[in-house]
Amino acid sequence: MADNEYVVQMKGITKVYPNGIAANQGVDFNVKRGEIHALMGENGAGKSTLMKMLFGLEQPTEGEIYVNGEKVSLTSPTVAISKGIGMVHQHFMLVPNLTVAENMVLGMEPKHKGMFMDYKKAVEITEEYAKKYNLHVDPNAKVRDIPVGMKQKVEILKALVRGAKILILDEPTAVLTTQETEELFKELIHLKEQGYTMIFISHKLHEIKQITDRLTIMRSGKSMGVYQTADISKEEISRLMVGRDVILTVEKDQAQPTDVVLRVRDLEYTNEWNKKMLNKLSFDVRKGEILGIAGVEGNGQRELVDMLFNLNTPDSGTATVNGQSVIGQPQRKIRDLGVSLIPEDRMTFGMAGTATIEENLMSDRSADNKYNNGPLFNMKKMHEDSDQLIKDYKVLCKSRNQQVGMLSGGNIQKVVVAREFSADPILIIADQPTRGIDVGATEFIRKKLVELSRAGAAVLLVSADLNEVMELSDSLIIMYNGGIAAYFEDTTSLTDAVMGEYMLGLKQQSDEEVRRVQHGE
Amino acid sequence: MGNKQKLKFEFMRGFVAIAIAIAVAFIFIFICADDPAKALNCLLIRPIISNGALNVSSILTILGRMTPIIFTGLAVCVMFSANQFNLAGEGTVMAGGFVAALLAIYVPMAAGLHPVVCILVGAVVGGLLMLIPAIAKVKLNASEMVCSLMLNYVVLYVIMHFLSNVFADRSQGSTQTYPFLETAKVAKMVPGTELTWGFVIAIIATILVGFFMYRTRWGYTIRMIGINESFSKYSGMRVGGVIVLSQVIGGVLSGMGGAIEVLGRYNTFLWKDLPGYGWTGITVAILAKNNPLAIPFAALFIAYLNRGCELMSIYASVPAEMIDIIQAVIFLFFAAEQFMSKTRQKMVVKETKEELAKKQQEAAVEGGNA
Numbered sequence: 001m002a003d004n005e006y007v008v009q010m011k012g013i014t015k016v017y018p019n020g021i022a023a024n025q026g027v028d029f030n031v032k033r034g035e036i037h038a039l040m041g042e043n044g045a046g047k048s049t050l051m052k053m054l055f056g057l058e059q060p061t062e063g064e065i066y067v068n069g070e071k072v073s074l075t076s077p078t079v080a081i082s083k084g085i086g087m088v089h090q091h092f093m094l095v096p097n098l099t100v101a102e103n104m105v106l107g108m109e110p111k112h113k114g115m116f117m118d119y120k121k122a123v124e125i126t127e128e129y130a131k132k133y134n135l136h137v138d139p140n141a142k143v144r145d146i147p148v149g150m151k152q153k154v155e156i157l158k159a160l161v162r163g164a165k166i167l168i169l170d171e172p173t174a175v176l177t178t179q180e181t182e183e184l185f186k187e188l189i190h191l192k193e194q195g196y197t198m199i200f201i202s203h204k205l206h207e208i209k210q211i212t213d214r215l216t217i218m219r220s221g222k223s224m225g226v227y228q229t230a231d232i233s234k235e236e237i238s239r240l241m242v243g244r245d246v247i248l249t250v251e252k253d254q255a256q257p258t259d260v261v262l263r264v265r266d267l268e269y270t271n272e273w274n275k276k277m278l279n280k281l282s283f284d285v286r287k288g289e290i291l292g293i294a295g296v297e298g299n300g301q302r303e304l305v306d307m308l309f310n311l312n313t314p315d316s317g318t319a320t321v322n323g324q325s326v327i328g329q330p331q332r333k334i335r336d337l338g339v340s341l342i343p344e345d346r347m348t349f350g351m352a353g354t355a356t357i358e359e360n361l362m363s364d365r366s367a368d369n370k371y372n373n374g375p376l377f378n379m380k381k382m383h384e385d386s387d388q389l390i391k392d393y394k395v396l397c398k399s400r401n402q403q404v405g406m407l408s409g410g411n412i413q414k415v416v417v418a419r420e421f422s423a424d425p426i427l428i429i430a431d432q433p434t435r436g437i438d439v440g441a442t443e444f445i446r447k448k449l450v451e452l453s454r455a456g457a458a459v460l461l462v463s464a465d466l467n468e469v470m471e472l473s474d475s476l477i478i479m480y481n482g483g484i485a486a487y488f489e490d491t492t493s494l495t496d497a498v499m500g501e502y503m504l505g506l507k508q509q510s511d512e513e514v515r516r517v518q519h520g521e
Numbered sequence: 522m523g524n525k526q527k528l529k530f531e532f533m534r535g536f537v538a539i540a541i542a543i544a545v546a547f548i549f550i551f552i553c554a555d556d557p558a559k560a561l562n563c564l565l566i567r568p569i570i571s572n573g574a575l576n577v578s579s580i581l582t583i584l585g586r587m588t589p590i591i592f593t594g595l596a597v598c599v600m601f602s603a604n605q606f607n608l609a610g611e612g613t614v615m616a617g618g619f620v621a622a623l624l625a626i627y628v629p630m631a632a633g634l635h636p637v638v639c640i641l642v643g644a645v646v647g648g649l650l651m652l653i654p655a656i657a658k659v660k661l662n663a664s665e666m667v668c669s670l671m672l673n674y675v676v677l678y679v680i681m682h683f684l685s686n687v688f689a690d691r692s693q694g695s696t697q698t699y700p701f702l703e704t705a706k707v708a709k710m711v712p713g714t715e716l717t718w719g720f721v722i723a724i725i726a727t728i729l730v731g732f733f734m735y736r737t738r739w740g741y742t743i744r745m746i747g748i749n750e751s752f753s754k755y756s757g758m759r760v761g762g763v764i765v766l767s768q769v770i771g772g773v774l775s776g777m778g779g780a781i782e783v784l785g786r787y788n789t790f791l792w793k794d795l796p797g798y799g800w801t802g803i804t805v806a807i808l809a810k811n812n813p814l815a816i817p818f819a820a821l822f823i824a825y826l827n828r829g830c831e832l833m834s835i836y837a838s839v840p841a842e843m844i845d846i847i848q849a850v851i852f853l854f855f856a857a858e859q860f861m862s863k864t865r866q867k868m869v870v871k872e873t874k875e876e877l878a879k880k881q882q883e884a885a886v887e888g889g890n891a
Contacts, residue, residue: 016870018862022877061870309755332757341755349755352748363745363756366738377736403527408880 004069007033007166007197008054008085013063015049020406023049024060025221031166036188036198038208038229040241041218042435042464047201050218051168054199055087056080067166086159087168092151096144100137100154101126104161129157134190148273149180153187166197173207174298185211203241204296205234206504217241235496250443252450255474257286260519261427261458262308267317269303269482277303278314279482283517285427290449290459291517292473292491294466296503300482301462302344305431308460309334309341311349321427335364338426342416342433344462350416353405357397358386360404361419393418394444410441417445421452428452431462446472466496477517478502485509487517526868531810534861538854546847553839560837564829567836578714579828585715586824587817588785589614591723592778593802594809594816595730596771602734602811603767604747605658609669610775610799612676613650615792617643617776618783619680622790623688625705626698635704640722640780647776648769650676655768659761665768677795684790697791707785717785723817726774730813733770743767775799804848807855823848 010029016022023046031037041047052058054065056074065072067083074080077087094103101122110121126139135153143151152172159167169188173181188198188211200212208215209229217224217240224240262285269278277300285291293301306312308319310329319326321337343349351360362382365371371378371385386400395414397407404415413433420428430449434442449472453459463469469476470491478486478499486502486509488494501507546564554560568579593610600607621643630638654668690699707717734740742763746753754760778798783790805823809815830844854860 016866016873018866018869020869020873020876022873025877061866311755330757330759331755332759335757343755348749348751350752352745352752354748355745359741359745362741363752363758366741366758372738375737376732377738377741379736 005032006030006066007068008199009066009069010050010054011064011066013050013053013060013065015046015053015058016061023221024053027063027218027221027223029216029223030226031197031199032214034192034195034197035213036192036200036211038212038215039199039201039218040203040208040215040237042203042241045218045241046221047218048170049221051087051170051199051201054080055085055168081162081164084163084165085168086162086164086166088152088155088159088170088172090170090172090174092155094143094151094154094158097142099140099142100146100150101139103143103154104129104139104158106158108162125161126157129161133157133160133187133194135187148275149176149183152176152180152184156187156191165195166199167191168199168201170201171203172200173202173204181207205237208237209234250446250450250471252472253454255289255453257289257474259287260284261287262319262321262460264304264308264319265317265518267304267307267314267319269300269307269312269314271303277482278307278317281317281479281483282515283477283484283487284519285458285460286519287426287458288453288456289474290453290461290472292469292476293460293462293479294469294476294499294503295464295479295485297464299479301464301479302431303482304479305341305344305429305462308429309339335423338424340420340423340425340428342413342420342428342430344431344435346413346416351404351412354403356401357390357395357404357407357415358382358400360415361386361389361400364419364423389418389422393421393448408438410437413437413445414441417448421448425452425457427458427460429460429462432464433461434463434465434468466499470494470496470499475517480505480508484514484517487514489516526872530861530865530868533864535808535855537861538851541854542847542850545850546843549843549846550833550839554833554837556837560833560839563832563835563837563839564826564843567832568825568828579832581711581714581716583821583824583828584720585717585786586827587820588717588719588723589778589782589796589798590801590805590820590823591727591817592781593775593798594805594820595726595802595813596774596778597802597806598809598811598813598816599730599734599743599774600767600771601806602747603743603764604750605655605764605768605771606666607651607654607669607768607771608666608799608803609651609654609672609676609772610802611795611797612669612673612799613647613772613775614779614782614796614798615673615680616650616676617647617779618792618796619684619779619790620646621780622698622701622783625701625784626688626790629702630704632704635702636707636784639705639784640707640777643780644773644777647772647774647779649772650776651768651772652765655765658768659764673795673799681793684793688790690789695791696793697789700789701784701787705784706788707781709785715786717781719781719785722781723778726777727813727817730774730816734813739763739766775802801848804852807852 008031010027013024013027014022015024027050029050039047049058053060054074056077056079059075065074072083095106101119104126105122110118112118123139126137130137135157137150137153137157138146143154156167172184176184192198202208212229214226215229216226217237219241265282267278267281271277281304295301303312307314308326310326310331313328321339324337326334326337326339362371371382383400390397390400393414395418396411404412433445433449449459461469461472473491476488476491476494477484480502485505550560551557567576568583569576593614596610621639624639624642650672653672654665657663657668658665684698685696688698689696707719710716710718710720734744742753742758745758746760746763750760801823805816805819808819808822826847827844830841833839833843834841
């Protein structure tokens, strides 16, 4: 069969989750034998869902999967493994209290006299594979004591020991340092030379260019096509990934920033994997301006936002809103100071899915006097205000009593935004405010942000969408490795190319230049 | 899925679960009854109709039996709404009942006041007991499920100690307290039956809990925490405090239920084991899908089956434990999230496809407007 050059063929895959979200819609995905194939797309584009189906963790609603030309029904990871598919998860699936060798043979332990585990044999197996594939690990070390890079090698070896010929690597470099990444790439190329096929999930463009042969791009649950990596430019990839050809322009006047509202000084944070996520971060956001934060994801943006809303605690440093500290303060107090947050993860923080739209709109203000008559809610006032918000923010719904989880992503975000913007904020933290939502809602939310800043709110905009930060920000910070790589007081003459160099750490402004973002003391 | 379709699905699912439970009961009845037809008659019809006429005394018994399980059902409903799987309903019912009994025996009071004080103190005792798993959860992140489950046995054996060594009436053949003062008893609604004014209190409690959960900020916060704790925290709600509050309210309700049951149904305190109302309360709350206003209906259903099983054991020699089998099967299918999930998935896929098609049309229109 001519099809045999492909080891994996997924045809017309559609996946509808029980909450009604169609994560994949008629996706075709083909991988050739012995290639490193990149699967690219933004968060929520459906990459993980597609791979979960290939590894048997989820079953497709529609579509067919072929492995080595044979039609298969991958009902569980065990079946997938038996077909030679292995997966290296982004969040390692290892038992921290067991040794590397024990993890390696977990579930397929070599037996001693048919009953006890033969630990010596386990160590031998580990050493043999480690040598064969040039992946050096210490078989006797406990997994909890070894560095992240080695954990990843254990994950890869685990898949190989189980006979995997096709490896799915889910954002393998997300937790690695630059050196570890380089090492990993060498090992992957070594594996490729030995005839292994790899599917590499990532959204880091330079890595993809460096290591992959072909790539498939996904956006909003659909495949945007398959390309030879060599034939496609980074710009083209990014355009296909984020759909930047739809350029939305928002008109805005020149900002007239006044007093400092948010003051962040020397914020430091080291995460549980000992990676420094915030490094002496200092900046100010002033009344009436939109300060954008750009940067490749994972350079400390999420941690910064978590600190400002006390969803995490920094190791040191301060953050104040109008002179009052927000570090370690209850969210009630932070909100009372006039801070609103559009959270990056709206499903976890932004909404209560099975509650109604009205209940979601009222979550931060249910205890306010105007919504309570003594012990009872003032339902009339709540209904009135909810209906008004639904109208003002153009939430498409049947009524305020509809469950929020049943709305589309864009409409859910409008509910979140309606609540956050209507709280009369003096500081708005907008973390990926338009990620994964439709064009109409995106435009609406962007306009509202500009409107509020011009009406006197301070806005901190964190976005991985370059178009968005450049379009909306009055001034801009680029974060790299937990610090500020560059500060641009004026964004009008800024280009992607210049930003890209700072985002990827190729360039770094001097301390004096960066310090300009601290406006007075 | 839309609200209406979801409701439709839930009804269908509940109906199938109950049908399967009764079918399972049928199988056991056919195995162990000498006269299966008679047994089925006892289970399904005799609780309300016997010999062609309304079986009034049995109906009143059913209503009476609903009283304690309405209270425990409401208690579980409040706690489960906050996503707190607290199982100390048993212990708090018993403790509430025991303390109320002591007040009823040893502290003379005016006739109208006496039961009220006993019930309120029983409620307070229930609430205080629930503070243990609640605070352990909030302060130490100890599983409220394990903690509350174990608490039941602590309560049981502490009460057993005091009952047999301190408060026992030695003149009686079995271990029990001295009789309650007449002033302390919860009066019968219909003399000579199990139906007391406690039933009315239970219905009032249902309405109050319904208002509390859907018309006050505390109930609202409890529900939001149950749906999404991270969201509640982010919204500025006092999550820890409300988690404690939900369990204390649960304790107050079940303590109250215990006090009313003891003072309404008996003349002396004679429980020597956990009374079982706490467990039944869980089934009731699950049947009612944590909706307080549906609790009395769920309680009616369980009390009806209970009565049916009792009649079966009297007239058709089917063991009374049949009720536990039926309850367990209903419980199993209701609690099984994935039960009928394929049907649900089919409904979801169909609707999503329709919506996607619609959205594409809308997008075309919206694009034109923008």
